[in-house]
Amino acid sequence: MLNSHDAPVPRGDAAVRPALEAALRYARTKVPYADALYERVFKCEVHQLASGQRMVKPASVKGAVQIRLVGEGGRQVGVKAGDAGIETLRAAIDRGLDALAAEPADPGFGLAAIPNPSRERYGVAPTDDPRDVDPTPRLEALARAVDALAAEGATEGVRVVPELWAWEQVEEKWVADTDGIFKTQVMTIGFVQVVFRAVRGEVQARTRVRFGEVGGLSQYIGSDGRFAPEVARELAAQRDVAVRLLDARTMTADELAGLTHYVLHKSALVFIHEGLGHPIEADIVRSGNSAIVAPGGEARVSPLGSSVVRIVDGSAPDGDGNPMADRGFGTEFIDDEGVEVRSAELVSGGHIVGMMHSRETAHRYGVAPTGNGFSELGDRRIVRMRNTVLCPERGDHWVESLDELLRGVGLGVVLHGSLGGAVSKEGMSSSTQYGYLVRDGRLTGEIILPGNFTALTAGCLKSVDGYAGPVDSHGVGFCGKGSQLRRVTEGGPTFVRLGASPWVNLTFEG
Amino acid sequence: MTSMNEAFASVRALAEAVRARVAGVTDDVEVRVERADQVSYSIEGRALIPELECDAWRVAMRARRGGRLAIAATTGSSVDDAAGALLRSLSAAQPDALEDFAALHETPPDGRGWDDAAGALIDRPAQVRSLAAMMAEAARSAAPNPDLVLEGGVKVGRTWRAMATARGATVLSGSTVGSAFLMVDGNEWESLAGTAAPTEQGVRALGRGLVGGLPPREVTVAEWLGGPKEVTVIIDPRLLESLLRALFLERVGLDRVVSGLSSAAVGDVVGAPIFSLFDDSGAAGSLAGAIVDDEGTLGQRKTVVERGVLRTLLADRRSAKVAWGGASTGNGFRLPLMAEDASEAPVRVGMGHLDVPEGNTPRLKLAPGRTVLLTDLLGVHSANKATGAFNNPVQGGVALEDGVPVARLKAGAWSATGNFHAMLRALSGVSAERLHTGTATLPWVAAPVRLS
Structure with a gap:
């Protein structure tokens, strides 16, 4: 350490x-x-x-x-x-x-x-x-x-x-x-x-x-x-x-229509960054480009997610979700305005409770800066994420193993990996690298080709209903905002389960 | 204020000083120096945010010694830093098929990409601010909704470059960039880009045209097409360019062929007979054209596809040497990926200015009946480079009824799936109009896409 x-x-x-x-x-x-x-x-x-x-x-x-x-x-x-x-x-x-x-x-x-x-x-x-x-x-x-x-x-x-x-x-x-x-x-x-x-x-x-x-x-x-x-x-x-x-295949139209659950591996949680992180950056909020927070700072959508959703941006968390000051690909001790980095709780109990701030946005909203003001090599300092992670509170919804999490899943898919994502005002899109089908609560050996996971920001967290495994800021990436890139991570428990809903969708090439 | 002569002298001096510093310990050296200024004003809601850049230096260097290739990059104007980094990299040089760098010929400083008005505008930031304000105001004045959320901006920049190798002259060039971009409610967008400065008329037309041209109604796939369906859609030139650069390059880049990642060969049928494609890495007035590419090969125009048939693979010096034992096509570019700076990026095969000849059908008449015009897809970079398949949410577009725009595509409610290589072969129309995107001159095209 x-x-x-x-x-x-x-x-x-x-x-x-x-x-x-x-x-x-x-x-x-x-x-x-x-x-x-x-x-x-x-x-x-x-x-x-x-x-x-x-x-x-x-x-x-x-x-x-x-x-x-x-x-x-x-x-x-x-x-x-x-x-x-x-x-x-x-x-x-x-x-x-x-x-x-x-x-x-x-x-x-x-x-x-x-x-x-x-x-x-x-x-x-x-x-x-x-x-x-x-x-x-x-x-x-x-x-x-x-x-x-x-x-x-x-x-x-x-x-x-x-x-x-x-x-x-x-x-x-x-x-x-x-x-x-x-x-x-x-x-x-x-x-x-x-x-x-x-x-x-x-x-x-x-x-x-x-x-x-x-x-x-x-x-x-x-x-x-x-x-x-x-x-x-x-x-x-x-x-x-x-x-x-x-030798993999895509999911059939019938399978897609019959899906009861999506289970996202920690390598496929880029939607936390793209769909939920960016709209809680205070400069995006102020410009009116957030679908979930109005320019005045009040939530447009409440609750944003189910009661088990808690999202934190800061230094990387340990397996229980507690921040470690010096770990994480997106971690720094001070931001590029000299503000000591502190964890910002963004969503708790499914409700938006905070935003990420630079010195400028903190002044505008009358709050303390959170150490999110970063620049790419001499560019203007803007609000940027660091390690943005689903850190749920302990409870029955958080189990140890994937097997436990899959109980009760009729037809599901466990999605792994991403080659990148992109965000619009309304939602986000990320590629998935592969997946495995789940039938009747059991992981099958059927491997699924790369697809595209899309989520509408205003509702995609509402169907999050379970987690398995320790928290890890696993998703190492480079976030583009404006013309600037910054090293970041996103993450959460090893597996995150979402019920099928109109807010999320999986599609395949071809 | 930096004069043109002073700027050229400064980049030349740095390139030649680095070359001289390492001459005794290398077999060959290539030094590319850039010095740049930029002024931009971002539109963020009601705010206009200024951002200035002065005297940004980038030095990209390669050296050969004993059949090995060394690479280094620095920013700043220090000869010590640049030469020091290159000398240090010699100990890490790797075996490489690249046998030599370009022999450069004496030419006057090249200004094919330089616009005097754009170059001068950088020293008048208030005028750039005024252009951004005009564009936003024009958009708002055309909007029925006063709560319109705008983002975008206006940018002008100028760059002076020097390229030197161990053999021949130092090639000097200067270029400018002017661009304007506007997005409405995080979805629909319009832009202009080129080597020329944006004009008052241009930015006003952009703002007014973007907002005024949007139908008030919005539709979902179910409402417009009755559900997921494959239809012949009209593809905007900017989306066409994105797909060509992201996916078609993976097929026609000679380095990909050398790697075994593409099986393309001259003579392959890669497009419909109505589709031809030219690559011009030396195009004047283009942001993708220059006197030489990033490894000193003269920019040149190539026929890549002629009436659907592949005529030329695009090559840098290394892939040309390995595959052909011959000359590069002038397509060696330092194309950064993710967190790379351009000066740090390895030379890869890239595309210059793209040119697709026009057809003879008005663009909105390319596809009859109920269809859509797709302006952009979200995250084209994540499309499947190995197969050419894509599957992305739609970002911007309109529903067309026999060529008449009748509704916007509801944000977040549409996605498009297809295979770009198959689409090129199945093109059913090429428009009579073409758009200069700044890096390409392309028509609208009609091709089958599955919408859901």
Whole structure:
């Protein structure tokens, strides 16, 4: 377990801090308030394409600064600058001032105060820091291990073609403002994605598996070139599923019409993020684009879900749903406005009870910021999710095993995996990678081809009626909002059961 | 304010300095430098949110040594950072079939993608703000419903690039981008994009046309078609482009063929006889056209499909070498996936400006009787790249009765299922009108899709 005690100081702090402070002093001569965010990322990476081409990039560096200028009357503008040199920053401020002059007054604009203003340092020091220790052997070992695993999955007439994308990055950020706030954070994040394509003549099938967590790649592959046991198991399982999918089928129209339940594996919970997370982001609410919360902050739909639905966004939870401060692919200690990240309870007992906030939206709604204000490398800070997870209260509805959960299911389907989702105002859509039919309370061996799971936001949670297994922020992904991407997860108990309803639908290709 | 000459000199200097720094320890090197500015105003409900970007540098580098390929990327204008990253990557270089980088020829700075008005507008953010406000106001003034929820924005940007390899000259180019996008109630949308600056007339027409053109009534599949049904639908050029780039590329990219993921071969019947497709990676005035692709091969126009028959596979330098022992088609692009920045992304085979010749039928007459015009599908990126199959919710579209728009498709209540490769073979109509999307010039087409 990592922890944030003795948080490290970002490299180059002695040069960056004075540059940001000088820029902010300059800005303060022009506007009442300004803040600055400098993000810098050192990344080492391996790509292996389906062609077999392998690319190892031991050192990529990127960074950018976002400066926010707040003028009289709530006028405000954000400017992104390519680096933290003082001349670049002054030029960016001057350009921002031109834009600020065109802004009308916005009396409702303000920024909620940054809690714990005196604490400066956050984060965890990298182990085997890839800036100092050549990461190439570990990256190459990953690729070799994936190749070997794929080769072991080949059967008569079937090739398994792997693709790998893995990286470890050291993320450093500085947040400062004209009121004297100065905070930094250092985080290491590791990510592995493997795609297995099973190919038999003209027929292809694929599965994709991802791992992502605070910390480096050593948590996935050891110095001996072997995967961690749980990683090896998961990869082998997904490889074998890809091969089995060559002989899978779709559900028939009769089966779809007769479905009594959907059971979503934790790898297929992207609808929590897409359909329920985005509409509770306070900036989307304010713009009028949420189907479930009105711009004033009151719920449009109440209850949103059944009484057993509880959704939390924050650092990743443990198996019981309690937050762990330093775990989860979407986790940070402070957001990109310097606000310490705290868990935000969004839905409890089926009712919407909170929203995710940046400093700006927190001010508008008169609440404390939740640490959801994030930027993609110098872009404008907007409200973003972190780890958005179904964390139910304990009760009879939450059982230990899938077998128990399936009791009483007449005709159901257990859906696994997703290759991505998308959201509209009314609902969401996500692909499913595969499924298994359930008949009379028992899981059958009938494997189902990829489909498309759609859910209407206003009602899809109403038929959630049971859970099985521990909570896990399993769904590692990258959320696009506007033109920005951010690492996130979604998750919940190992299995989530929904009764069939007009709010959810499953369809198949072809 | 950065002058054109100063900007070109700065990107050239960085590219050539990195090249010089690694010349003694590499067999060949490729350095691509970009320097960009951007101004955008987002429409979020009633608010207009400014966002400016100044002096964003991106450096993408590859080097060869002893038959191995090294890759690195940085942002910022530091030669030390860029050369340091590339030198460090040499120790991680991997065996690769790519034998050399492009030999570049001396040319004047290329401005085929540059629009002076767009370039100048970046230094006048108040005018960009005004364009966004005009677009929103035009939409609201055309709306019967004052509670209309709008999102979108107007953006202008300019980029200067330098591409240098160990052999030949440094190629310089500049391009601009201007775009406007507007979505109503999170569903129906309209856009314009290109190298030119958006105009007052253009953004007003966009806002007014989007909202004013929407029928007040909305229908479900059951109400309009009597239930799930396969019908011949009309596909908007922007959806056609999305499907071509997401799915058809998986079939005609030579790197996919080399990998065994596509069995396509020249001479295959891949479309109806009424369908032809050209790829022009050097198209002037296109956001998908440039003097050279991302590995220095000259942009060029290719016939990909001629009257339904595949004529050319699209190649980058590596796949061309492996498959043909020959030249790239100028389709090597750094196409980012998910969290990749473009400068970090590996070179992959991509599409340039797409061009499908027009047919002779008015677009709304492409499919008679009761049908729909599909503007967009939600999550096309998750369609099945291996098979070309898709199955996605509809986002935007209208119900047509003998070519007359009579209702909107109820948001969240429609989905479309099909196989894009089969659809191309079964195209039953190509419109007389075409739309310039910024990266393609395409007609509306008619094809069978199952709606549910």
